[in-house]
Amino acid sequence: MNLFDTFSLVLFPYIAVAVFVIGLAYRYRKRGFTVTSLSSQFLEGKSLFWAVVPFHIGILVVLLGHLAAFLLPDVILAWNAAPLRLMILEGMALIFGLATLVGLAGLMYRRFTNERVRAVTTTMDVMLEFVLLAQVVLGVWIAVGYRWGSSWFASDLTPYLWSLVTFSPEVSAAAAMPIVVKLHILGAFLLLFLVPFTRLAHVFVAPLHYIVRPYQQVIWNWDRRKIRDPRSGTSVR
Amino acid sequence: MDVRSQISMVFHLDKCIGCHTCSVACKNIWTDRKGAEYMWWNNVETKPGTGYPGKWEDQDIYKGGWEEDGKGSIRLKGAGKPKSLTNIFHNPHMPTIDDYYEPFTYKYLDLIEAEAGDIQPTARPVSMITGEPMDIQMGPNWDDDLSGTPDHARKDPNLEGLSEAEQEAMFQLERMAFFYLPRICNHCLNAACVASCPSGAIYKRGEDGVVLINQDVCRGWRMCVTACPYKKSYYNWNTGKSEKCILCFPRLESGHAPACMHSCVGRIRYLGVILYDADKIEAAASAPESELVERQLDMLLDPFDPKVIAAAKANGVADSTIESAQKSPTYKFVKEWDLALPLHPEFRTLPMLFYVPPLLPVMASVTDAIDDERRQKIHEIGKKWSDDWIYDTSIEELFGTIDDARFPLEYLANLFSAGDVEAVKSRLQKLMAIRLHRRRETVGDIDEAAVDKALKNVGLTGRRANAIYYLTSLAKFDDRFVIPPAHREQAIEMLDGDVGAVKGETGFGFKRGTNKRGA
Ligand code: SF4
Numbered sequence: 121m122n123l124f125d126t127f128s129l130v131l132f133p134y135i136a137v138a139v140f141v142i143g144l145a146y147r148y149r150k151r152g153f154t155v156t157s158l159s160s161q162f163l164e165g166k167s168l169f170w171a172v173v174p175f176h177i178g179i180l181v182v183l184l185g186h187l188a189a190f191l192l193p194d195v196i197l198a199w200n201a202a203p204l205r206l207m208i209l210e211g212m213a214l215i216f217g218l219a220t221l222v223g224l225a226g227l228m229y230r231r232f233t234n235e236r237v238r239a240v241t242t243t244m245d246v247m248l249e250f251v252l253l254a255q256v257v258l259g260v261w262i263a264v265g266y267r268w269g270s271s272w273f274a275s276d277l278t279p280y281l282w283s284l285v286t287f288s289p290e291v292s293a294a295a296a297m298p299i300v301v302k303l304h305i306l307g308a309f310l311l312l313f314l315v316p317f318t319r320l321a322h323v324f325v326a327p328l329h330y331i332v333r334p335y336q337q338v339i340w341n342w343d344r345r346k347i348r349d350p351r352s353g354t355s356v357r
Numbered sequence: 358m359d360v361r362s363q364i365s366m367v368f369h370l371d372k373c374i375g376c377h378t379c380s381v382a383c384k385n386i387w388t389d390r391k392g393a394e395y396m397w398w399n400n401v402e403t404k405p406g407t408g409y410p411g412k413w414e415d416q417d418i419y420k421g422g423w424e425e426d427g428k429g430s431i432r433l434k435g436a437g438k439p440k441s442l443t444n445i446f447h448n449p450h451m452p453t454i455d456d457y458y459e460p461f462t463y464k465y466l467d468l469i470e471a472e473a474g475d476i477q478p479t480a481r482p483v484s485m486i487t488g489e490p491m492d493i494q495m496g497p498n499w500d501d502d503l504s505g506t507p508d509h510a511r512k513d514p515n516l517e518g519l520s521e522a523e524q525e526a527m528f529q530l531e532r533m534a535f536f537y538l539p540r541i542c543n544h545c546l547n548a549a550c551v552a553s554c555p556s557g558a559i560y561k562r563g564e565d566g567v568v569l570i571n572q573d574v575c576r577g578w579r580m581c582v583t584a585c586p587y588k589k590s591y592y593n594w595n596t597g598k599s600e601k602c603i604l605c606f607p608r609l610e611s612g613h614a615p616a617c618m619h620s621c622v623g624r625i626r627y628l629g630v631i632l633y634d635a636d637k638i639e640a641a642a643s644a645p646e647s648e649l650v651e652r653q654l655d656m657l658l659d660p661f662d663p664k665v666i667a668a669a670k671a672n673g674v675a676d677s678t679i680e681s682a683q684k685s686p687t688y689k690f691v692k693e694w695d696l697a698l699p700l701h702p703e704f705r706t707l708p709m710l711f712y713v714p715p716l717l718p719v720m721a722s723v724t725d726a727i728d729d730e731r732r733q734k735i736h737e738i739g740k741k742w743s744d745d746w747i748y749d750t751s752i753e754e755l756f757g758t759i760d761d762a763r764f765p766l767e768y769l770a771n772l773f774s775a776g777d778v779e780a781v782k783s784r785l786q787k788l789m790a791i792r793l794h795r796r797r798e799t800v801g802d803i804d805e806a807a808v809d810k811a812l813k814n815v816g817l818t819g820r821r822a823n824a825i826y827y828l829t830s831l832a833k834f835d836d837r838f839v840i841p842p843a844h845r846e847q848a849i850e851m852l853d854g855d856v857g858a859v860k861g862e863t864g865f866g867f868k869r870g871t872n873k874r875g876a
Pocket residue numbers: 541542543544545548549550551568584585586587588589590601706
């Protein structure tokens with residue numbers, strides 16, 4: 121195991137996760153104002169549709185796929201036991217990966233060519249887009265060039281990731297991977313690392329709680345059942 | 358009975374002179390920041406007109422407000438749980454900056470710093486978004502005073518349901534009439550913005566009903582911009598947060614009237630507490646269209662009724678708030694005197710800003726009475742006036758001119774009563790009767806019996822007519838604004854520190870600058 125492997129497969133993942141957890145918690149609690157999608161639809165709404173929707177749907181599906189391989193490797197392997205099902209899974213992964221790529225390319229084109237959108241673009245936005253682009257290109261490259269990733273992820277990389285989780289890093293399988301895969305792993309942790317410093321934070325405030333919330337919200341500054349209770353010592357007159 | 362208190366507003370449209378002082382007062386305090394330049398939490402529109410953002414009332418375009426769901430209840434038209442979550446990446450009905458206008462400034466420095474030459478330097482307009490020179494296409498009051506009528510006034514969504522002939526008559530040059538419609542957030546009881554916010558950042562304050570967006574919780578999902586049918590929730594393109602009228606709550610909490618109201622030149626604005634029964638919100642908002650106004654007014658409770666007072670107290674409403682409700686000018690206009698109406702009740706948000714409909718543009722004029730039949734209706738005195746006397750308050754048939762209005766009542770009904778002409782008419786008749794009564798008192802040239810009859814017809818006594826006249830025309834500051842003590846001593850102090858120091862770089866409720874985007 122060389123220095124690069126130690127850094128990218130062991131050291132950096134720990135740094136990235138630590139920065140991600142502490143950084144995001146700090147930002148959410150202390151600087152909540154900065155946690156937003158920073159949507160630019162208000163400045164340009166028409167062409168955005170064709171880029172932002174494929175990008176988001178693509179990346180969400182791909183992410184869920186990775187998550188499934190990480191959490192439920194046995195299920196994935198069992199599914200892949202039949203070649204046809206394997207082909208379907210891989211085909212879907214590639215399609216959604218390509219959607220992500222096309223969407224991202226569209227988003228970047230829009231960001232760099234539309235004057236108004238450029239006016240709200242920060243250095244971090246640009247950097248993030250290039251890291252994402254590299255990561256998605258690597259991902260598609262792997263999907264095309266190193267077939268049946270869903271299987272070898274589940275069988276080889278999932279144990280590696282779990283070894284990181286349990287603080288007993290076991291990197292031989294990952295270290296044996298081709299450089300493209302190693303870069304993809306590095307890219308993944310780099311993105312995690314960037315969450316507290318970029319707009320990526322919005323992923324972690326996805327408003328799923330909306331589903332269970334009542335529509336109207338009323339907030340009292342005081343407890344209206346107690347405020348007039350003479351025993352409470354405070355009372356509004 | 359779930360008694361809550363709401364700070365409500367009344368705008369008396371006959372008094373608005375369209376000076377935009379209110380808008381500027383608001384802008385100077387709250388929206389002179391990057392990303393907020395285009396926002397006019399208070400804006401004044403000319404009606405007929407398309408307003409700001411263009412055609413905001415047309416919900417076929419903007420999909421704002423609530424609609425009946427066919428099952429006896431209502432749902433958000435362009436947002437709501439399923440729609441907000443599926444449209445989160447791209448919200449198809451959201452207005453963009455061009456629907457409002459691209460904010461601009463002028464390169465004034467060029468006037469001073471240009472090199473000496475043969476040609477006068479000019480101050481070119483530049484975009485406040487990109488900083489690049491631009492052609493100004495639109496402004497926040499682009500159709501002021503009926504300018505650009507073919508493009509604006511004639512495309513007013515409220516003309517719907519008016520016959521071709523009526524529309525033509527409205528836009529004949531000699532007969533043209535208009536009035537101003539100042540608008541702020543209505544601080545609705547069934548607020549569509551609150552319901553549409555996926556993050557739960559928008560809420561109504563229990564104590565006074567002010568609707569606010571928590572800037573630390575807003576994540577820029579932009580659903581409120583679509584959902585508010587009045588387009589009074591705005592997206593700050595710089596900070597990525599939505600903002601809206603805060604009813605100057607820091608001013609209210611210290612006993613001051615909101616800036617727009619305080620500065621109002623025409624003194625058209627009134628503010629006061631109204632107690633209402635929150636248990637009735639759902640039913641009132643889901644009522645059939647023809648009953649909407651009635652059901653909304655039904656929710657408003659009599660602050661002198663001992664039962665209401667007891668229920669209010671049990672619900673934690675302060676004595677001082679109940680007292681304010683008893684003195685409230687808005688309660689009088691809206692409920693006691695039945696003079697005011699909500700704007701577009703058909704949006705079903707139960708707005709708590711009410712308007713006294715304008716009588717002046719409705720009334721016929723001597724010059725207007727082109728045919729004999731109309732002239733017949735005009736009283737002797739009216740005929741003595743010269744032909745350029747515009748408004749006649751002395752018609753023979755007292756309410757003749759209202760029916761014969763030069764400004765179709767259907768138009769006003771489309772604005773203020775979901776198309777119910779009677780609701781508008783009864784209020785205008787009251788205004789007319791008060792005018793006649795006051796004319797009798799001050800000029801004394803109209804028939805006593807006729808005036809008494811007019812008052813009786815609209816259910817007013819001379820005393821009440823005088824009270825209405827007083828509050829309309831003579832009322833002092835403290836009569837127009839009855840602000841309940843906020844009892845901030847009972848809550849966390851939000852505004853300690855020097856808020857003035859960060860003005861211009863921060864939003865509201867912050868002590869540090871918020872000018873920086875993102876992380
Ligand atoms: S007017 Fe619009 S922004 Fe204001 S409370 Fe009603 S729905 Fe919300």
